[in-house]
Amino acid sequence: MKLIAVYPGTFDPITNGHLDIANRASLMFTRLIVGIAASEKKNPLFPLEKRVAMAEEVLAHLPNVEVKPFRGLLVNNMQQWDSTVIVRGLRAISDFEYEVQLAEVNKQLDARLETIFIAASNKYTFLSSSIVRDIAGNAGDVSDFVQPCVSNAFAERFS
Ligand code: ADP
Numbered sequence: 260m261k262l263i264a265v266y267p268g269t270f271d272p273i274t275n276g277h278l279d280i281a282n283r284a285s286l287m288f289t290r291l292i293v294g295i296a297a298s299e300k301k302n303p304l305f306p307l308e309k310r311v312a313m314a315e316e317v318l319a320h321l322p323n324v325e326v327k328p329f330r331g332l333l334v335n336n337m338q339q340w341d342s343t344v345i346v347r348g349l350r351a352i353s354d355f356e357y358e359v360q361l362a363e364v365n366k367q368l369d370a371r372l373e374t375i376f377i378a379a380s381n382k383y384t385f386l387s388s389s390i391v392r393d394i395a396g397n398a399g400d401v402s403d404f405v406q407p408c409v410s411n412a413f414a415e416r417f418s
Contacts, residue, residue: 264344267294276383
C-alpha cells in the first residue's frame, strides 16, 4: 500500500526540530510531503519562496520527502496531494490543546483525514522557529538549532 503523508507548517524557518520530525516521519510513509503554508496572517520573516528553498536544501538527503508550498486551507491541498494523513510534532502540553483543536477541525472539514502526532525528541522540545528568530534577530548564534543554509539566510536577512 502506498501511504502519502503531509507534514504541514509555516517553517519560518525550518529548524533542527522540524528536520527531526520530517526524518522520523519519512521512515513511516512511502512519501512525505512537507507543506509550507503561505501563512500571510502570521507575517512571516522569510517569504514563502525562501522558506521552501531552505526546507528543500535541509531535506535534500531524504529521497522520499518533497517540499511543496500551499495557500489556503490544508484540507483542499490534501485532496490534491492524494493524502489523508497529516503529521504534526508535539513538543509540550502547551502544543497539545491547539494541535488537537486543529486536528478536530480538519476532521470536521474532511472526515477521511487523520492527524498523527510525533513526540518531539528530548533535545528539541524547547526549540521553535520563533525562538530561533529572536536569537538571530538579536545577533545570537543559531548554529546549534538550524542547518547552515538557514544560519546563512539569517545572516543575510539581518545584515
Ligand atoms: P505552524 O505555524 O503550523 O505551527 P510551525 O512551523 O511552527 O508551523 O510548526 C509545524 C509543526 O512542527 C507543528 O506541528 C509544530 O508543533 C512542529 N514543531 C515545531 N518545532 C518543533 C520541534 N522543535 N520539535 C518537534 N516538532 C516541532
